[in-house]
Amino acid sequence: MSVNVAGALPSSSGDNLEFLEAGGEIAARSPLQLFWRRFRQDRVALASLGFIVLLVIIALAAPLFVKLFGLPGPNVLNPNLTDEFGAPLGPSGGHPFGVDPLGQDVMSRVIYGTRVSLEVGIVGTAISTSIGVTLGVLAGFYRGWVDTIFSRIADVVLSIPLLLLGLGIGAACAVRGCASGLIQPGLGVIIFLIALANWTYVYRIVRGLVLSLREREFVEASRALGASDARIMFREILPNLVAPIIVYSSLLIPQNILFEAALSFLGVGVRPPTASWGQMIAAATPIFNTAWWYMTFPGVALLLTVLAFNLLGDGLQDALNPRYAR
Amino acid sequence: MGRYIVRRILWGVLLLIVVAALMFVFFRILPTGDPAKLRAGRTASAKLLSEIRHDLGLDKPLLTQFWEFMKELFLHFKLGYSYYSSAPVTELIKNRLPATISLVAGGALIWLLSGVTVGIISAIRRRTVLDRASMGTALVLVSAPEYWLGLIALYFFAADIGKVHVFPGAGTYVGLSSDPGKWFTSLILPWLVVAASNAAIYARLMRGSLIDVMGEDYIRTARAKGLRERRVIVRHGVRSAINPIVTIFGLDIGVLLGSAILVETVFNIPGIGRLNYDAITHADFPIVQGTVLAAALFIVCANIVVDIAYAYLDPRVRYS
Numbered sequence: 241m242s243v244n245v246a247g248a249l250p251s252s253s254g255d256n257l258e259f260l261e262a263g264g265e266i267a268a269r270s271p272l273q274l275f276w277r278r279f280r281q282d283r284v285a286l287a288s289l290g291f292i293v294l295l296v297i298i299a300l301a302a303p304l305f306v307k308l309f310g311l312p313g314p315n316v317l318n319p320n321l322t323d324e325f326g327a328p329l330g331p332s333g334g335h336p337f338g339v340d341p342l343g344q345d346v347m348s349r350v351i352y353g354t355r356v357s358l359e360v361g362i363v364g365t366a367i368s369t370s371i372g373v374t375l376g377v378l379a380g381f382y383r384g385w386v387d388t389i390f391s392r393i394a395d396v397v398l399s400i401p402l403l404l405l406g407l408g409i410g411a412a413c414a415v416r417g418c419a420s421g422l423i424q425p426g427l428g429v430i431i432f433l434i435a436l437a438n439w440t441y442v443y444r445i446v447r448g449l450v451l452s453l454r455e456r457e458f459v460e461a462s463r464a465l466g467a468s469d470a471r472i473m474f475r476e477i478l479p480n481l482v483a484p485i486i487v488y489s490s491l492l493i494p495q496n497i498l499f500e501a502a503l504s505f506l507g508v509g510v511r512p513p514t515a516s517w518g519q520m521i522a523a524a525t526p527i528f529n530t531a532w533w534y535m536t537f538p539g540v541a542l543l544l545t546v547l548a549f550n551l552l553g554d555g556l557q558d559a560l561n562p563r564y565a566r
Numbered sequence: 567m568g569r570y571i572v573r574r575i576l577w578g579v580l581l582l583i584v585v586a587a588l589m590f591v592f593f594r595i596l597p598t599g600d601p602a603k604l605r606a607g608r609t610a611s612a613k614l615l616s617e618i619r620h621d622l623g624l625d626k627p628l629l630t631q632f633w634e635f636m637k638e639l640f641l642h643f644k645l646g647y648s649y650y651s652s653a654p655v656t657e658l659i660k661n662r663l664p665a666t667i668s669l670v671a672g673g674a675l676i677w678l679l680s681g682v683t684v685g686i687i688s689a690i691r692r693r694t695v696l697d698r699a700s701m702g703t704a705l706v707l708v709s710a711p712e713y714w715l716g717l718i719a720l721y722f723f724a725a726d727i728g729k730v731h732v733f734p735g736a737g738t739y740v741g742l743s744s745d746p747g748k749w750f751t752s753l754i755l756p757w758l759v760v761a762a763s764n765a766a767i768y769a770r771l772m773r774g775s776l777i778d779v780m781g782e783d784y785i786r787t788a789r790a791k792g793l794r795e796r797r798v799i800v801r802h803g804v805r806s807a808i809n810p811i812v813t814i815f816g817l818d819i820g821v822l823l824g825s826a827i828l829v830e831t832v833f834n835i836p837g838i839g840r841l842n843y844d845a846i847t848h849a850d851f852p853i854v855q856g857t858v859l860a861a862a863l864f865i866v867c868a869n870i871v872v873d874i875a876y877a878y879l880d881p882r883v884r885y886s
Contacts, residue, residue: 395581396581396584396585396588398865399581399582399585399862399865399866399869400585400588400858400862400865401821401824401825401858401861401862401865403825403827403828404824404825404827404839404842404854404857404858404861405592405858407827407842407843407846407854408592408593408842408846408851408854408855408858409592409596410846411846411849411854412592412593412596412849412851412854413596494709498711501711502711502713502828505711505713505828506827506828506831506843506846507846507847508846518711521711521713521714521717524717525717525832528717528720528721529720529721529724529727529728532721535714535717535718535721539710539711539714539717539718542711542714543706543709543710543711543714546709546710546711547705547706547709550705550708550709551705554705
């Protein structure tokens with residue numbers, strides 16, 4: 241659709257000028273284009289996005305990066321790298337981040353730890369967002385008893401202290417898994433917990449938005465055209481929710497990464513020999529005052545990753561909701 | 567109003583019943599391990615095992631076990647006995663409560679004061695270097711895992727092993743009643759660590775909320791009346807911008823009372839979180855279950871208090 245407005249626009253505003261295109265015809269920009277125009281002005285968010293892309297590449301090609309830096313693999317034990325008292329050696333040319341008490345290279349493990357953090361962050365968020373969106377749309381659209389049931393379940397979930405429950409379930413399922421093997425110890429438990437816990441945030445937001453959207457004319461129009469409930473919910477209403485869903489799920493990712501690290505720190509998350517940043521910090525705790533490198537590098541990796549996702553989330557929010565941009 | 571409060575409390579009790587039932591499922595039905603074996607040790611005979619099962623009531627049908635668990639909990643406020651030490655779980659939690667409350671109360675005071683102050687200054691000096699610097703710092707603090715911050719704090723400032731010997735390190739906590747001076751100094755580092763990430767969140771919230779409020783029409787009216795800017799900000803702006811902060815503050819305290827486990831672990835403070843952590847290493851599920859329920863109780867109570875306070879403060883809230 242294009243509208244001829246040549247001459248009708250005052251040329252004082254630079255922003256409006258950009259809308260004018262050849263022949264005085266302006267093409268309407270898609271929401272995606274508008275979003276991208278705003279997003280790319282935000283240098284901090286762009287830098288975070290760049291950093292996250294780099295992290296994804298590191299996670300996917302971890303063995304390559306380890307080779308590139310000439311490091312031993314993440315699980316290579318080398319007793320020669322600890323001194324006569326068993327204390328690990330600090331950073332050196334061959335081991336830029338030092339080694340841990342088992343003689344494993346810390347940098348190599350930090351690189352491999354990227355995999356766990358991103359997997360939990362992205363898969364966990366994807367699952368909890370899908371649950372939250374589906375239930376939120378259903379509750380907001382049908383209201384009544386559907387809404388009551390889902391909202392009460394959300395209330396129950398919100399009153400459970402998740403870290404403690406996570407620890408308990410992690411410990412209960414640590415030996416042989418839970419529910420006759422349905423929930424396996426390790427990453428599976430963590431992702432299950434995240435899915436269980438975090439759908440409520442998305443659910444509440446989506447439900448509220450659907451409650452108001454369902455009263456709008458376009459919903460009435462498609463109903464008059466004979467559209468089915470499913471079509472109205474997922475083809476008419478849902479596309480209007482893309483922006484808030486993206487913003488909130490991007491802010492869930494860093495929370496989930498921290499959750500995995502905390503569980504692994506407390507000893508019930510990802511288990512060695514798999515490298516996880518939280519579990520490395522836990523292993524570093526007894527010797528943190530002598531082997532500073534062992535707690536520092538996984539912690540910095542975790543901090544930078546979470547920070548990048550937080551900054552990206554802020555940037556997405558500003559670009560998708562320009563009214564709230566500060 | 568009275569009816570609203572009663573309804574709110576009844577709903578809270580119902581929530582706790584559901585959570586308790588869930589805990590029963592999670593910690594009695596789901597685990598594949600056998601608690602009797604844990605208690606008896608590795609070389610237990612079959613006879614001993616069956617005796618222990620009988621003592622713990624594990625030989626009864628699950629439904630009977632469930633009924634007895636709920637009856638004990640809601641009629642006698644008893645949470646059963648530790649598999650490991652046989653001590654009553656309610657007593658254990660009661661003994662650990664003061665340490666957790668000390669940690670949370672002090673930390674909460676610090677984060678509320680610092681977060682709100684920084685938020686107000688940032689909102690007034692919006693887009694200045696000061697604003698950018700404090701919001702940047704806030705975001706870094708939000709992103710840092712608190713246990714890691716705790717280790718860093720100990721590395722630099724602990725009196726025993728730190729680079730600069732300033733504050734008492736991990737494991738120095740004493741009760742308030744036994745030595746108030748030591749109690750205070752031993753908690754300084756944990757308080758700061760607990761406060762750091764929350765202060766950052768509050769600063770960001772306060773800033774956003776105040777910026778929104780300062781754009782309202784009545785602020786312009788106040789300025790047009792000729793009030794001094796300071797009065798406009800404090801009496802008209804902050805007064806209403808702080809409402810959401812108060813709400814979240816109540817909820818956060820409820821959550822933190824149960825979830826201070828990370829900081830308690832790093833600083834070796836004998837609180838509820840630490841109790842849970844130690845119980846997990848022994849697979850002592852009655853304690854795990856008890857601490858989770860205690861934490862859920864704090865969350866539900868905090869929610870009720872906040873809801874009622876909000877209904878008082880904001881007449882627009884409908885009691886339905």
